[in-house]
Amino acid sequence: MDEGHLSAFAPTLSLPPGDDASMAEQVGAPFAIPVLASILEHWPPGAVASIFCPNTSACATPDRYALAVDPDPLSLLSLAVQMTGPGPDAIAAAFTQLLDANYRGRPWGQVLQDLYLTSCPACWRPARIVAYHWHGYPPTLDSRAVRCEHCGFAGDTAVEPADRMAAAETKPGRSLHWQMMARVTPPQHELREKTEHALRFYTPRALWALWQSLRILADFSLPVDQRRALQWVLAEALWRGSNVATQPDLLWQASLRRPYRFEERNLWEVLHEALAYVQARSGRLPRSLITRSEMEQKVGPGSVFLGQRWPDAKTPHPGPDQMALALLAVPAPLPLYWLLRFVWSGWLFGRGAAARLQSHLELRPGGGEALETMLHDASKALSARLLPQGKLIAQWRWRGEADHSAAVLASLPNFTGELRVAAAGEREWVALAVSAASASTAASERRNLRKVGSATMREVIRRRGEPVRRERLQPHILAAWRRLGDLPPPATRQSHLEALLDPRTSPRAMVIWDRSGESWNSGQTPWWWLQEPPADWRPASDLAELRLVQLLTASSFPTTDALAWQLTLALPADLPPDRPWIDALIQSYCHPTDDGLALRLQDDPGRRRKELAALTGALVQVGLALGFEAADWSQDDLRVVEWLQGGRRRASFLLTATTALTPRLWRSREPLPGLQRFLVLPGGRAGLVQWRADHQPLWASAVASGGWTFVKFRHLRE
Template sequence: MDISAEPYLIGSGRLPTLPLQRYLPRLPEDSLGHWLRAHVPPGAWVLDPLGLHPQVSLEAARAGYRVLVACNHPLMAFILQVLAQAPPLAAFQAALAHLLTSRRGDQRLEVYLSALYQTPCPRCKATIPARGFLWQRGAAQPYARLLHCPHCGEQGEHTLAPEDGQLLAQIGHAALHRARALARIATEATGEARAAAEALLRFYPPRALTVLFTLLNRIEGPGVTPEHKSLLTALLISLCDRATTLWPWPETSLRPRALQTPPTFIEHNLMLELEHSPAAWTAGTTPLPLTHWPDLPPESGGICLFRGRMRALAAQPHLPPVRAVLVVITRPSPAFWSLSTLWSGWLWGEEVARPLYPLLNPRTQSWHWLAGALQNALQPAHRCADPAARLWFFGDELTPATALAGLLGPHASGWGLVGLAFDPDAPAVQSTWQARLPAPKENSENPKTVLQQAVRRTLADFGEPADYLPLYLAGLLALLRAGLLPAHLGDLTPGYAARLQAMLDEVLADTGLVTRLHARAEGESGPRWWLAETPWQGTPLADRVEKAVLSLLLNQPEVTREDLAQALRRAFPGWVTPRQALVQAILTSYAQPLEADPNRWQLRPQEQPAQRRRDLNAVTQALRRLAERLGYRVEGETPLLWVHPTSAEVSYAFYGLASAMVTRFLQAPHPTARHHVLVLPGSRAGLLAYKMQRDPRLATALQRGWHVLKFRHLHHVAGQADLSHDLWEALLDSDPPLWRETAQMSMF
């Protein structure tokens, strides 16, 4: 089976603004569209067999494709429908105004709900809305409040006021709303499902439940038009997420990996959140045609939504010819799957939520569950697909177990892998699969031997130490090529992933094969492995990336970070995609941002080749004059040698270069020189120091008789009037290369 290394697609390099953003795969805008335009003719039918990321259908439809979506999750189906309509901000504002101006007794609903978050300003004593309240996990009340007083300007974190405690006491435990919250999801549920639903309610403070169910009661009441109800339901979905105790303080956009309240969390002011929540629903400006099966969208592009599982869709008559299948997943999130089941019940009732009951239990959401879910969708998708159809797979927040699920799911469904790309920063994988590809024949090779060969090949590809995940991916692909991965998920047990990892760990513990090292670089720290038999093999990835970045800067007067990222992903496909931290270190070493546009970079004037040739010539002349002053004889050019006049011993070998690509000298140093000196620009010293931190081999080699001498320091030493051998030796290492952290380039 031939599996090619593909460039990792980053599209525009930006992430779209979407509801429930932190739970969704971090799929860059237009990366899917880029793949479609390269592999599928415009206007063709494409299939999303999972329907769990609205961006898949929206992006494909905007690109002019007709998208068939099988979606069994009521929440995600609703989100897709609203986003396809692209309602304007004014529509949300009108619906909100109608809701909040409605009466609750003798006061407006907005006044009643806003009062739940009122707090006195600690400076001017005015009553103002708190931005939020800070809690310690398990505490009976908050320990602080966040505020920004519009009257006196006081802002920040302040201790709780007595009035805040009194307000909480009035709210109490919100028993009525808590009972209704449970009834909406699990009136008829018993046993484990009901217990799981009750446990989820603990992630909602009493004040949050009061606000949520007051709003829900009003939305379901008389006087709310269907259009307004749909828009308000959308905002309530955003509010259901912002109301939980799963938001750590200080805040972060990272998804909660476990269904657990962080040690310190923020209780948001849900009335302020209600004002801000339309932003996530109004990023799209152009409505897209959306129909419900069996009605079809126009040939110019659109979405056809099938409310059900892929298996049920595959059984429908007269399915259109599918030219591509699109699968986008992320690491299973117990928080999302459990809470989205809860929210579905709250918004649409127990009958809608009942099919999702198994998701209430986070223990069911393992790699084995994910692989099975993929097979359940992709097996019928394979049967529906055109013989020439391809499948595009994207999975982020990659772990060894989810990488295994992402490979076994399509493989066990009859798809054949033809290409793969890996982003080490996300970490994420993109893979291309082909329908009707013959499955690899099973063989009797030893899996451990296959893994050993894969590790050896992959490290040779890198030319430098690699971390665990690309080695694991390479091992998986080698097992797949050899026909050693199970073709039927029914043959697997949940312990298979652990056994596979244990086998690779055994390979990586073989000191006859590899050596374990430790990198300490910003953005690239942690364990690394390299071949035990040789310190060097080939050109390191870091040097190849440096050469590619420099070439791009030399050939283009200006380059954007996005253009640079795209070019590097084309130049380094598969699993050797360079990390952003390395690219940023190289860019900072050679280039500078434009004042008018910090996203555009250009080569510094002193880095032009002609100038660097003059610098190197000046360095050579300075070394020759120094040799004469210190009594050495000069021989050679690269390296330039200082030879003792009587013993003929080579005391120093100088290697002049304008880059930080020093490995070629470390691999083949002068055989008899006592000291080796790399002579390079000061602007390159920081990059070299960074490379030493990320590649322990460099640091080790440079500690064994090697020195680093910067151009300017050489000229400073040469200017010493009383220079002696002792002073030369003292000054040689007095200005070592140091790495200073810089703001890291972020594509997302």
């Protein structure tokens, strides 16, 4: 798979959803629909794309090439509706049928609306409660948000006694509770107690309304496509109606703890939001994207599968010029995330569908061993069944310090491609690794663990062009050991890594620094760097800054995340920028407009070139007026002015519009007697200069030892 095909769909990967994830990512994970669409659109014509989650290696048989989203039925539901779902009018008709269903002599929709009726505190006419606010353990009703269509009032008001009474009385009865929980696990099942924990993430009123809606749907006689569409609507409502929907941070917690403060939304409005969402997406993914195939779609306990088979039995395999792809989604070890998906699957499809996710409930943050056990057999089987020129792509996501990339890489087959890491959001990353199915290494090629690890460290640092911390080195070391068949067993793996990454015993041709660019001392964070950087040295941070200016010169971007993704994909796969550095660049170069983020007017490249030429001429004239000899020259997008006296350099001015100067500053780090050095930059780069000095040891060391003084453009004009 070449870089173009990889870049085409990498920005849409999202597993599991993060703080700013859309509802499609919440319900449609582990494979969001844009991932599938982009893969199929950009994969070479006539090729076969096979998508698998763990535990689906049985689908990868020699005579079947399948697009499978098993074991997660919610993912398949989202995919099936978007590929073959009915039109908006048909979904609306089925939704109306749901709301018109008889519930104890009244339309079900009317019952839902009455749950949230009150009097407007301003005009005393009927008004709608938009949300209830709860807090504490156990939860206490705190306030309510009211909206009046008569006088326009909208805001929070105090809770009335009738609200507390309704909250206490409206809850599932024993029969409904037993019926819905039995759809997930039997009463005596070992997971029944854990399953019951999921109920704490709903208020009794919301749970009753959602369960009644699901039970009414189960009694309907609807065409298959309309039933699936309504199931997706209710799946969206199960997420939006929970008390963690407005607090995505809770999905990353290790315990099954209810939030201290949460919001209970109006289920009538939630259902209509979910309806509009599904209507906008149903049937929008063309079936023609999966070519030469017969489609089989089943959602339910019997089979969760969307497959493609070759129509001609005489040609069960692709031709030698075709390729095959398997995309393996790595489940995140998030107990709450998988518990919710587990019970949702049972409520929607029954016990058989929920059982497919049972193994995911044992995952725990930091549980690298569990990930290895889950992934190793499936990935090995998938890789073995791909064509020799096929590819296996693994995707996973982590947050903050809980980086599971090392465990994931160690569990997957031999990877020949580089690890791509993209900054998905604040403190969040998505990793994508590509493996050739035919990669193998004989035992005779195995090498000493330290030798292989040291060589890998040097290569990673050389390509990145900047000092690197252990968090970035560790997954590459493990991947290198795996490629050569030298991966130590789990019991001793960490000790080998600790020995290799011990800053007191630096590998050959490397030095260990602290953040300020000084020699490392105990108690400080170590940074590994090369004793001699390569001649063609292009640091990742410099490339990111130059590329960002090019992107902004060409167009604007709607959000910070959109620009961050595009910048990540515009760089080589092995030089991903850190999100804090991207944020610093955006703050320095961008300003908000009606179209989103745009390049500041004063940073237009043509304008900056004219400004640099004018300042260069001014410095030459000032030097001559002061009695110095003055010389100037240009190189790439920077200019140099030097003042000389008696043939000796007295002052050197480096003028440029960017801070992409790391190699030049580093090579000018040695002080020269009688020479003063000045770095002349726009005032808007001051934040980048400070950021580099605080976070990049090369800059901190070079600026301090070279005696560089920062001068703003406006100071020269004055």
